[in-house]
Amino acid sequence: MSLIEAQGLVKRFGDFTAVDGIDVRVEAGEAFGFLGPNGAGKSSTMRMVGCVSPPTDGQLRIFGMDPVRDGPAIRSRLGVCPQQDSLDLELTCLENLTVYARYFGIPRKVARERARELLDFVQLGDRADSPVEPLSGGMKRRLVIARALINEPEIVLLDEPTTGLDPQARHLVWERLFRLKQRGVTLVLTTHYMDEAEQLCDRLVVMDAGKIVAEDAPRALIERYSTREVVELRFGLDGLDTYADKLAGVGERLEVLPDRILLYAADGDDAVAQVHGRGLTPSSVLVRRSTLEDVFLHLTGRTLVD
Amino acid sequence: MVTTALALPRAARRIDEGLRRSLAVTGRNATLARHLGYWWLLASGFFEPLLYLLSIGFGVGALVGELPLPDGRTVPYAEFVAPAMLASSAMNGAIAESTMNLFAKMKHMRLYDAVLATPVTPVEVAVGELIWATVRGGMYCAAFLVIMVAMGLTTVWGALLAFPATLLVCFAFGGAGMLLATFMKGWQDFDYLMAAQFALFLFSGTFAPVDSFPTVARWLMELTPLYHGVELVRAATTGTFQWVLLWHLAYLVALLVVTLRFAGRRMGGLLLK
Numbered sequence: 001m002s003l004i005e006a007q008g009l010v011k012r013f014g015d016f017t018a019v020d021g022i023d024v025r026v027e028a029g030e031a032f033g034f035l036g037p038n039g040a041g042k043s044s045t046m047r048m049v050g051c052v053s054p055p056t057d058g059q060l061r062i063f064g065m066d067p068v069r070d071g072p073a074i075r076s077r078l079g080v081c082p083q084q085d086s087l088d089l090e091l092t093c094l095e096n097l098t099v100y101a102r103y104f105g106i107p108r109k110v111a112r113e114r115a116r117e118l119l120d121f122v123q124l125g126d127r128a129d130s131p132v133e134p135l136s137g138g139m140k141r142r143l144v145i146a147r148a149l150i151n152e153p154e155i156v157l158l159d160e161p162t163t164g165l166d167p168q169a170r171h172l173v174w175e176r177l178f179r180l181k182q183r184g185v186t187l188v189l190t191t192h193y194m195d196e197a198e199q200l201c202d203r204l205v206v207m208d209a210g211k212i213v214a215e216d217a218p219r220a221l222i223e224r225y226s227t228r229e230v231v232e233l234r235f236g237l238d239g240l241d242t243y244a245d246k247l248a249g250v251g252e253r254l255e256v257l258p259d260r261i262l263l264y265a266a267d268g269d270d271a272v273a274q275v276h277g278r279g280l281t282p283s284s285v286l287v288r289r290s291t292l293e294d295v296f297l298h299l300t301g302r303t304l305v306d
Numbered sequence: 307m308v309t310t311a312l313a314l315p316r317a318a319r320r321i322d323e324g325l326r327r328s329l330a331v332t333g334r335n336a337t338l339a340r341h342l343g344y345w346w347l348l349a350s351g352f353f354e355p356l357l358y359l360l361s362i363g364f365g366v367g368a369l370v371g372e373l374p375l376p377d378g379r380t381v382p383y384a385e386f387v388a389p390a391m392l393a394s395s396a397m398n399g400a401i402a403e404s405t406m407n408l409f410a411k412m413k414h415m416r417l418y419d420a421v422l423a424t425p426v427t428p429v430e431v432a433v434g435e436l437i438w439a440t441v442r443g444g445m446y447c448a449a450f451l452v453i454m455v456a457m458g459l460t461t462v463w464g465a466l467l468a469f470p471a472t473l474l475v476c477f478a479f480g481g482a483g484m485l486l487a488t489f490m491k492g493w494q495d496f497d498y499l500m501a502a503q504f505a506l507f508l509f510s511g512t513f514a515p516v517d518s519f520p521t522v523a524r525w526l527m528e529l530t531p532l533y534h535g536v537e538l539v540r541a542a543t544t545g546t547f548q549w550v551l552l553w554h555l556a557y558l559v560a561l562l563v564v565t566l567r568f569a570g571r572r573m574g575g576l577l578l579k
Contacts, residue, residue, distance in 0.1 A: 090338050
């Protein structure tokens with residue numbers, strides 16, 4: 001049985017359709033991602049799965065149960081790390097966890113032990129008795145992750161777990177999430193960072209405007225929708241379109257962005273040689289491997305982070 | 307037969323689990339109350355009714371003399387006013403906790419977003435907060451009753467009887483306050499609430515018996531909730547027991563049940579979009 005099963009899932013807010021009929025299946029033990037830009041419907045989907053937002057239409061089953069009827073039973077087995085930290089700023093770090101544990105009916109003694117362990121796990125052990133407010137963004141996010149684990153959940157829902165964090169703080173969060181994954185916890189996360197999706201997800205769906213536009217393992221998506229390598233060319237700011245004509249036929253495909261041209265080719269260096277062969281002199285040339293960003297660009301014609 | 311035999315324990319377990327989760331919500335406030343700063347906030351709510359009692363009960367009371375009770379006895383003015391101050395302070399304490407704090411937790415601190423991601427439901431949040439509002443209001447009331455006994459304004463038995471009556475007032479106004487909090491758009495709405503609270507404080511048989519007002523005004527006062535609270539608490543502290551108390555009791559219980567039910571539903575609507 002799949003842990004999460006959605007069929008034709010729809011969420012509308014008035015006239016606005018946030019989620020427009022998606023089919024999703026998440027199996028036990030996998031790390032599943034929703035990749036898409038802001039407003040793609042990722043958070044709305046996560047809130048429905050978290051049983052805090054009733055679906056407008058379609059089928060949704062979590063642990064084989066109905067989120068509207070069995071909300072409390074489902075939520076008792078979920079760990080939720082929402083996009084906004086939603087910590088209790090009036091309480092200390094330890095209290096944030098012990099108070100939260102009580103909402104799950106965890107006995108006080110067990111709650112205290114688990115809270116200490118989790119604070120150590122997210123490397124906040126020495127902050128147990130300090131208030132939440134002065135913590136950095138990365139520390140707060142780690143505390144939220146610890147809070148999400150207090151009930152030893154079978155699924156952890158992470159909505160944009162590293163948005164707004166600096167690179168170092170992000171890597172620390174990723175490393176902790178990777179450990180969770182190794183322990184066999186099912187992770188479901190949303191992100192608009194392709195590197196996050198590539199690093200953490202076994203399988204992901206690409207979402208755009210409330211719909212799923214592709215679904216597979218990150219590597220497989222790249223192989224299917226992009227070439228092995230990409231050449232980024234810059235020619236100053238004007239007349240990129242005229243260069244596009246001159247580059248026709250080089251590589252398999254080309255995308256004109258506001259500030260650069262992307263050439264998709266199996267062999268990047270060969271493509272660069274062809275560009276020079278046509279007498280063109282770009283101001284900068286970068287050959288790199290294809291990423292999920294390229295997949296998204298190909299599928300939707302837009303970039304992930306705008 | 308079999309189904310009822312099975313259904314009853316199941317229903318009992320549901321209520322039991324619900325209450326446990328509600329108490330976890332109450333527990334969050336109790337945890338916060340262990341922090342030092344919180345008690346300064348609490349102290350303010352206690353002194354206000356005491357100052358009213360001293361200035362009006364004794365000061366104005368010296369000019370007024372004795373007042374008649376419903377059963378024909380007369381009592382010194384301070385004895386008439388004190389239970390009304392008690393009921394008002396129960397109302398103010400419960401409303402402060404349930405409106406301002408609930409509003410802040412819901413809109414500004416977004417506290418319940420995290421709570422509702424756990425098995426706790428909106429109604430359980432409402433009940434848990436209400437219990438806390440009543441604990442807080444109850445502390446004011448207990449302290450005030452001790453002072454009343456010390457000043458000879460009621461007996462120990464009167465105080466023991468009045469205490470549960472004040473808790474009911476806390477519960478009922480806590481429920482009403484919570485329902486109002488779900489309608490509040492911004493902080494300016496609280497000015498209207500304060501004005502309404504003050505009007506209730508002045509015109510609920512607090513400083514003068516309601517039958518000393520014109521008939522229409524009296525009817526109006528008898529419809530408002532604080533009137534019933536004042537009458538109930540005054541009956542307890544002065545030892546005046548009449549059948550009409552059942553009506554006051556029923557009114558407050560009904561206020562509690564109806565407002566709590568709607569508050570829970572509206573919180574669900576606001577938070578679970």
